[in-house]
Amino acid sequence: MTKPNPRIKLPESAKAGEIIEVKTLITHIMETGNRHDKHGRLISRNIINAFVALFGDVEVFRAEFGPGVSANPYVAFQLRVPGPGAFDFAWTDDQGVTTTAREILNVVT
Amino acid sequence: MRKLITISVMDRRSFLVSASAASCMLASIGRVAAENASAPERSLQFDSEFQAIIGSATPVEHGLTVDLPERADNGNFVPITISVESPMTDADYVKTIHLLSTANPVAGVARFHLSPLNGVARVQSRLRLAKSQDVVTLAELSTGDMLIATSFVKVLIGGCGL
Numbered sequence A: 001m002t003k004p005n006p007r008i009k010l011p012e013s014a015k016a017g018e019i020i021e022v023k024t025l026i027t028h029i030m031e032t033g034n035r036h037d038k039h040g041r042l043i044s045r046n047i048i049n050a051f052v053a054l055f056g057d058v059e060v061f062r063a064e065f066g067p068g069v070s071a072n073p074y075v076a077f078q079l080r081v082p083g084p085g086a087f088d089f090a091w092t093d094d095q096g097v098t099t100t101a102r103e104i105l106n107v108v109t
Numbered sequence B: 001m002r003k004l005i006t007i008s009v010m011d012r013r014s015f016l017v018s019a020s021a022a023s024c025m026l027a028s029i030g031r032v033a034a035e036n037a038s039a040p041e042r043s044l045q046f047d048s049e050f051q052a053i054i055g056s057a058t059p060v061e062h063g064l065t066v067d068l069p070e071r072a073d074n075g076n077f078v079p080i081t082i083s084v085e086s087p088m089t090d091a092d093y094v095k096t097i098h099l100l101s102t103a104n105p106v107a108g109v110a111r112f113h114l115s116p117l118n119g120v121a122r123v124q125s126r127l128r129l130a131k132s133q134d135v136v137t138l139a140e141l142s143t144g145d146m147l148i149a150t151s152f153v154k155v156l157i158g159g160c161g162l
Helices: B012-037 B044-054
Strands: A006-009 A019-026 A048-055 A058-065 A074-080 A085-093 A098-105 B064-067 B071-074 B078-084 B094-101 B108-113 B121-127 B133-141 B146-157
Touching: A006 A085, A006 A098, A019 A048, A019 A085, A048 A074, A058 A074, B044 B094, B044 B133, B064 B133, B064 B146, B078 B094, B078 B133, B078 B146, B094 B121, B108 B121
Parallel strands: B071 B146
Antiparallel strands: A006 A019, A019 A074, A048 A058, A048 A085, A058 B108, A074 B121, A085 A098, B064 B078, B078 B121, B094 B108, B094 B133, B133 B146
């Protein structure tokens, strides 16, 4: 399987106290565990089951996914910008693979 | 003179692929026909998950807005936007949003954990829906209140093999 590739979209700049939207996506097959291969064997489940977002080492958003989330899971959430800082994102799948991404928020005064 | 006769033989793989695609489509057509006649059924797994989340609370249909298409052409990618009317202060905020499917093989779709840091309770994602069904969203507030919204989505081509 190809390596999960995270993509983050933040506003170009933000002010402290402003509410921004944080868009995240990671490439992942999200294999449900209910499909069969061409020989009729069940393909074992492998989905991203957990996603967490930190801003300046403080957890600001967390999600748990089931197989009902689409392939390449996309999540967007809101954040009131506490000040300058960076986001740390982490996605974990059923095989225990954790993919991380760091993104600095451009905070202007 | 001899005439050349070509017989096209489908190999095993392409036969299986087209056969499974055909059976998948037939199944969804059958489902749509059946569903038009009656209200959508809810899986046993949905019932038990739903009970486990609400506990002794009585969910109210107020302040929770769920944007889902009424008709989804492709059950593999169904966009959803969930917003809750909440001040998102330390005293009153949305703790958790639960997303449940009433007719997928697995009822629990996703769970989102929020806090006053978010400022606004609004989450977007994309779902897989195996067939036409109700999607039930529950928002758990810090005050102990529980909000509910139910959205029926008609799925034309189901998320097959879900």
